[in-house]
Structure formats: C-alpha cells, structure tokens
Amino acid sequence: MTDTTPLSSPSDDGTERVERVEHRWATVAVAILVLFVALATFAALHLAAMPQSRVETADPITLHLDGEFIDSNLGSALEPDGSVTVRFIGQEYSFTPSCMLVPSDTRITFRATSADVVHGFLITGTNINLMLVPGYISSLNARFETPGERLMPCHEFCGVGHEGMWGRVKVVDRAAFARMAADRRRLSCVE
C-alpha cells in the first residue's frame, strides 16, 4: 500500500489554524477599538467632556507684570452670576496662592498657568487633574458638594524640589464665602 496523503496537507491544516487564530484576535482588537470610540462618543455627548474649545495663551515671562495672572488678580473671585473663578500660578516649587478658598455647592472655574516648567494640578479625592504648561492657560470647571480641606500636590515631576510642591484647597460654606467676598476682591486662605 502506498501513502496517498499529499505532503502539503499537514502544513495546510496548520496555516488554516493560524489564520483562524489571527482572525479571532483581529476581531477582538477591532472590538476593543469600537468600544473605545463608543466610550469617547458617550463621554463627549452625554457627559459633555471634551477638550478645551480654544487655546488660550499667557506669556510666562510677563505673567507677573501684566494681564490676568498678575499678583493682585490671583485667588478666588466671586463673579456676578454667582460662580467663582480661581486663578493661580504654578512655579518651582509652589502654587500661588498656596491655599485656595472656594465655596461649596457652587460652580467653580479654575484658571491656571505655569511661570516656568510643566507642573501638575490635582485635588485629592476628586477627579480634578490638569497639567499647567508654560505659555498656555489651563481651565477646568468643578463643584465641591461639601465643605472640607483637600490637598493639592504637584503631580508632574518639575525638578529637585518637586516633592515639596504642595498646595491646599479649603472648601467653605457658600454663605460664609459670600460674606468674606463682600469686602475683599480676591480671596485665598493663605495666612
């Protein structure tokens, strides 16, 4: 009896198996991509989470001399519509102001930039997380439901003093904040 099995048959089986496995993984990879696109679309449409609509710049060289981030304009400002805008600067190795005072249950807009290198802005216990990039203004809306004090560490390595770069955010009762804002243009909790 002669062996009639073609020599190519076992390797054809192998090729088919490999193709099947490749197809399976290609399907999984495409499914993951579709899932990510769906999540990004959901976040953009339903949660209204999107990148800043425009790029705002601030010259780090003249930051302290002129414009939105001069010393006298830093801190929390009560706006006519009842919301609060907090302006601050990150620099090696501190935040100015180093303690931010904000009211609870109020729409807060943080606006910040860096005077030197890239710093991080993060408030512990929240999802507030921004990068402060020299030359650009970072902006984020937030709301704190209850009064309390939170830490604000720099989370981008910015140099030898990085680990000592901390700030605090003090959330006070809405009415107490309004009383303090009555006689001061800009507020902070720096003693």
Ligand SMILES: [Cu+2]
């Ligand atoms: Cu840092």
